[in-house]
Amino acid sequence: MTARVRDFNEFLRDHVNLNQSRVESLQKRVSSLDDFISERSSLTDMVNGDIIPQGSFAHRTIIKPYSGNDFDADVLLPLEEQPDWTPKKYILELNRALGASSNYAGKTVLGKRCVTIDYANDFHIDVVPFVTRSDGLTYITHRIDNEFVRQDPVAFTDWIRESARTTNGHLIRVVRLVKYLRDRSSIEVPSVVIAALLTERVRIFSVHGEYSNVASTLTALLEDLNDYIGPLQSPPFINDRIGGNIADRVTQTGFKNLQSQVSTWARKARQALDAKSEESVEEWQKLFGTAFGNARVSNAIDESVVAAANTPHIETYEYTMAPGEQTLEGSHGIETRIDPNYHMRLVGRFSPRSTPKGRPRPMDSNGGFVPIGRELVFTVEECNVPGDYDIYWKVRNAGPEAARLQNFRGEIRKAGATITENSMFYGPHWVEAWAVKRGVAVATARQDVTIMQN
Incomplete structure (x- = not known):
């Protein structure tokens, strides 16, 4: 087995991971948004805690956007239930509160479940009202259908973070790498589905050394995923950790494309992992392209x-x-x-x-x-x-x-x-x-x- 630890670290750093300046800019914007809504907005009295990162932001699996696109980050806004409000009013009132601020006026877009804040073609933040209702359960709201939708993204994040520990943290890097491959393929499958499918494949009691480095973790999870979805005729049920099905976001065509690509990726990863040391970089390049193994800088210190x-x-x-x-x-x-x-x-x-x-x-x-x-x-x-x-x-x-x-x-x-x-x-x-x-x-x-x- 040739792990190519340094090459993977450099490839992730130079080509996959979101660059540090954008990470810091995102965090600063979220922190400012949290301060405004919690302390100086028309919603201040009903805010029930700090903004909660969710999705790829919380999972730390955001990657560099492909072909000049911007990237997005999802956050939850915890709000107390307002008995006289319809579900859609939470989104409408959030949009009104943001529009009253000079920092956000003209930057917001109403979505079905969120208000999007657009930051000059660099990234956008989707702010999702997150309501704890009288039954003690958590819900997001749907503006078009005007209904509460039972969700617990916090439980989903906890599940991914715990599974990441089982893989010595390599699960997070693998999700980023697979998203990188997805963006350069014909697959149209949401990031949350990819993260969930890979996380489901993590074994609590793994084979010795299976999750010892990025290369072996990537290969093991891709092979296990191929074994799982390969024989299926339609997308499987993917538990959102409270009984909902994340797979309802995947079309039949998208699933068939995913099956085909995962089979190819798993085969190429295995060939690269088992290759002799002098041949392994070339084999990994068959999966990731010639950028792999060609670090742009000699050390990991950002200017x-x-x-x-x-x-x-x-x-x-x-x-x-x-x-x-x-x-x-x-x-x-x-x-x-x-x-x-x-x-x-x-x-x-x-x-x-x-x-x-x-x-x-x-x-x-x-x-x-x-x-x-x-x-x-x-x-x-x-x-x-x-x-x-x-x-x-x-x-x-x-x-x-x-x-x-x-x-x-x-x-x-x-x-x-x-x-x-x-x-x-x-x-x-x-x-x-x-x-x-x-x-x-x-x-x-x-x-x-x-x-x-x-």
Whole structure:
């Protein structure tokens, strides 16, 4: 097996992943939108918490738009139910509230389920009213049909994030790669369907090494998907995690095209993965094109990152050890021998804004995106390590702002099952926890956090 780890990382960075400047612009726009609606709009009194990223935005599977197109991001606006409002009025009132602001006037378009804000042909944000009704369940609204539609996108996001952990995070990269292939094919299948079909193929108890890198994960999931949909005559039922069918968004023609392409992709991926090292780049190029294996730059440091850090050769340290970062063995003499039979679940929550409405939300339910200035609480909520054990924690910052402030952190400390932090500055961050028994780390868990710019 030839994993081509570096080539995949460079291909994703240069050709697939949304570039960092656009990511930061999107996050800043969402943060500003959240502030306006929650604090200065005609809907302020009925807002029930922060805006919730959903779809590709929450799943972190947005990719570079193909052929100059813009990209879109979906967000949910939590609203309290208004007993005298019809379902369509939520969308109409949202559009009216946005139109009353000089920042959004003339930029909005009414949709069936959302109000779209268009940002100058770069990207657009679909804002979806998200109503918790008297039955305690969550709904979106349909303007044309004037009805409430039962949905729980938060549960769907939780499912994808949990499955991503099973694949060591590679599921997210695989979804991006398959969307890249889709955009260069004749397939017309929504991103959410692709994400769901691939996530359904993740095995909790995988074959040894199956999800050890991007190449093997991609091959395994494509082959499993081909085995699943190949014999079918029509799109299968795809559970939206509350009993609805996502596959109703796929036409029969779209499904047949998907079947054909997945069969081809799976075959090419297997040939590339099994190829000899000297032949593997050429084999992967048969799947992804000649851009694969031809990195445009020699390192992963974006010029914008260097400029922001105001240091000639500073690294963001998102994927490498930061200055002063500690390791369990080096700083505490603790050996790491993770036992696959042990499981830890780390849950991060962030506080609502200063207004009394809203509630602390689990970070995974909104893709780990957190506004600046919130209290963050991380708790080990599940751990099946038997007997007594200690919990050790590491908090790490990364990105240009951490570099500018020279605040990467990375110290390891012994604490209880809960620690408290604050979202002080924007960028990628993460928290790791280890269960240490008799001087050996036998289980671990991680919570990623992206703090959005104001």
